[in-house]
Each structure stands twice: as C-alpha cells, then as structure tokens.
Amino acid sequence: MRKAYSVSQINAYIRNMFAEDYLLRSVLVRGEVSNCKYHSSGHIYFTLKDAKGTLSCVMFAGRRGGLSFTMREGDQVIVLGSVEVYERTGQYQLYASRILADGAGALNEKYERLKKKLEEQGMFDESYKQPIPPYIRTLGVVTAPTGAAVRDIINVSLRRNPHIQIVLYPAVVQGDQAPDSIIRGIRALEEYGVDVMIVGRGGGSLEDLWAFNEERVAEAVFDCSVPVISAVGHETDTVITDYVADLRAPTPSAAAELAVFDYERFMRDLSMRKNRLDLGMQRRIEDVRARIVRAGRDLDHLSPRSRIERQRLLIRERQRRLQVLMDRRLDQDRRRADREDFFRFRMESALEAARGRLHAGDRLDVLMDRKLERARTRLRLSAAALDSLSPLKKLSGGYGRISGEDGRAILSVRQISPGDRILIRMRDGRARALAEEVLPEEEIPETGGKSLTDTLDTEG
C-alpha cells in the first residue's frame, strides 16, 4: 500500500520545489494592477493580470521602499520578486520587492495622447518646418557625450567635411533629468549660434527614449529658431521630436549625412561655377576682340589710304572702260575711214574720168589758140602795111613833132615864146622841154603837115 502524505507535507514539498527553482527566486512580471489593497499593517495586496490570467501579489511593509509611486487599479507595472507558496492556504503568490510603472502600456498610451494633442495643435505642420541650409559651417549636437550616437555624428560629419565646426552639448538623454537637460542643450546651442542642430541619441527601449516624447522637449524643439534634425534611436523608433523637428533622421549617422554637406562635392561645384565665370568672361572678351577687329576693318575701310586705294581701283576700272570705249570708237572710226577711203577711191576714179574728159577740152583750146594766132598774124601783117603808111614813119629818122602844152601842134617857132613849155614827140617817146630862146629864121612855106599831126595825136 502506498504512503499517504499529509496536506502540510505536500504544501511543504511544493514550497521547496518553488524555492529551489532558479527563475522563481527572482523574476520580473509585467501586468495590470487590480484589487489593490493597502493594508493597515503596511502590506500591500494586489493582483496582477493580463488578458489570460491573474496572479496574487503581496508587498510586505518591509519592502515598501521598492515602490516609489502610489499604485492604483489599472496601472501597468513591472514587479520584481519571488514566487513562493503560502503553505497555510496552499496558494502561490508573488512576493514583490520592487514595483515599477511599466512603459509599454502606460507610455504608449501617453505617447499616443501627446502625439494626437500636438498634431491637433498643428505642431507637426509642414508649414512650420525650416529648410535645412545646404552649406552649414557650424553643427550643433545635443546628445550624450558618450556612446555610439555622438561618435557616429562626429565621424560622419568630419568625413564629409573636415572643416565643419561641431559644437556638442553633452546632454543627459535618459531618465528623469533628461528632458530638462535636452531643453537646456537646445537653448544653449541656439544661443551659441549654430547653423543646424542635431538632437538625439542612440537606440533603446521606449523608456530609454522617453525624454524625446516629453511635451516640453517637443515644444523646445518646435520653438528653436535654428533648424533641428531629430535623430533618436533606430530607424523603427519614432518619437515626438521626430514629428516636431524640421527634419527627421532615422539614425544619428543619417542626421550627420543630412546636416553636413560633402566638402569635396562643394569644391567641385564651386570650381564649376568659377569655370563658368571664367568662360563667360573669356567669351565676352572674345566678343569684344572680334568687335574691335571688325571696327578696325571698318575704320581701315574709311581711312584715306583705303579710299585712295579704292579710288585708284575705281580709276583703273574707269580707265579700262575708257580704253574699251576708246578702242571701240577707234575701231568704228577706222571702219568708217576705210569706208571713206573706198568712197574717195571711187571719187578719184570719177575725177580721173572727169579729168580725162577735160583733156579733150584742152585740145579745143589749142585749136582755138591756133586760130587766134593765125588771126593775130594776119592782123600784124595788116598793121605793118598800115604802119608803112603812118606819119610816125617820118619821125623815125631823128625827127620829132612839137606841140604846146595844150597839145596843139606847133608848126613854127613863132608860135613859141621863151619860157613856154613844149612837148616833143619822137618815134620812141616824148620829152617835155622849156623853150629858152626863140630864134626865128626865114619863113619856110608850109607843106601838108597838118594831116599827119592829127593822125599821130589819135594814135598816142
């Protein structure tokens, strides 16, 4: 027959089993508080529950130091303690040594409430967000002076731009003092005068990050005149400051990337701009130079030298044209002359022919002359015959006829007085004479002299 144990034996056995369990000796239990009774003895009795079960708990008066707040029904708490069996009732319960308010539930709720509130106030509105200046020279950082976050920010920033000035505000980023510390940091850097500010910390639990969900911290970020980049935790963590900041960075490293420009790229950019300026200037100078050359050409064109040159060309051209005209004219004239020569030839031929006809005329003349000659000969012969009969014949033997000035024949010296002028007619001419002296002789009888005198007078 098997042995039967007493109730107390069993309870003691189970108590020992619990006591020997490593986990149950010190365990953290999360749950919602219910049936919370503060006993007059100082002990606190309560039940922890979740959706599927309940757990009896007690905090003895001697452990009350482990509770820093007044626990109420519905609080989300985390209880540190041991699970033991109460032999008298055969029940196990959690003997609490510390009770903490639990983030998750309470904080989540608080977070959602605050988020909703600030959103309704418009603090997340895009219109409030300041642009992050692209080329900052001073970067402010509000974060813990130790840890990965500050290292990451400094490393990334200096790698991108070795000339960036980083000013760090060593802030408490976790625990009760964190909100005020962060707020002081934001204000101090704003005061100091940075271009952009990174506010953040590395990853952690919701409680760890809680300061960044505090309303006053959110307000400080929102009110900051310097653009703020919020960089809290890991990519999946989202805090209120992420919403109110001007820019949210998923991590502190990313914040540095966003805040600090790449120095090398900046220099390339600057050099490109410089080149454009150089090019612009060069182009304009070339423009001007071309214009000057053009103007020079124009001026040269107007210069006396070119004018003379042009006129010379013009003259040469005109000369050439004149020459051409002249040649043409000469040619015409020559042709005309040729034509005229031809006419002249014809004319001369005609004249020649006419002259030939004239020679025939000459023969007539000769015949005429001969006829005349014969007539003249006949006349001479007749005259000679006549002449032999002329009174002039009488004069040819040295005789002359004397007449007075009035031409009346003087037949006697008596008709002459000394001093009278007389005319003596001889065979070959006449002489005028002055009668010096008149010497009359014996009168000679007259013989028919008168008729001869009359004949002679008519002939002279």
Added chain:
Amino acid sequence: MQEESTMTLEEAFARIEELTQKMETEGATLEETFACYEEGMRLVRFCQEAVSRVEQKVLKINEDGGTDDF
C-alpha cells in the same frame, strides 16, 4: 549687393549664379561683364575661404555657455 561677410554660402552661390547669367546675356558691356566677373571671383574666393577654415576640433559647450575641446 549684399556685403560678402554677411552672406551665407547659399546666398553667395545664388549671387554667383545670377552674375554668370548676367555675363551670358547678350548686350552687356565689357565693363559690366568685367564687374560681374570680378564680383563673382571674389564670391568664389569667399566661399572657398568660408568653408576651408583650418580643421576644427569638436567643441563641447558648458553649462555657463563657454566651450572646451571635446
């Protein structure tokens, strides 16, 4: 025109851009172009000097607002 010393780099960049465009405009006189060039080059130098200060130590700001090396 703003004094360079009070200019931000973005303003300087914008001004350089403006000057470059002005230089590329037809009809600007040589004097105007040269003035643009001169100012632009001054700004380029300013930008260069502004970002190329000697390497900086990281400063830590104190409660009293003063700074120490970090």
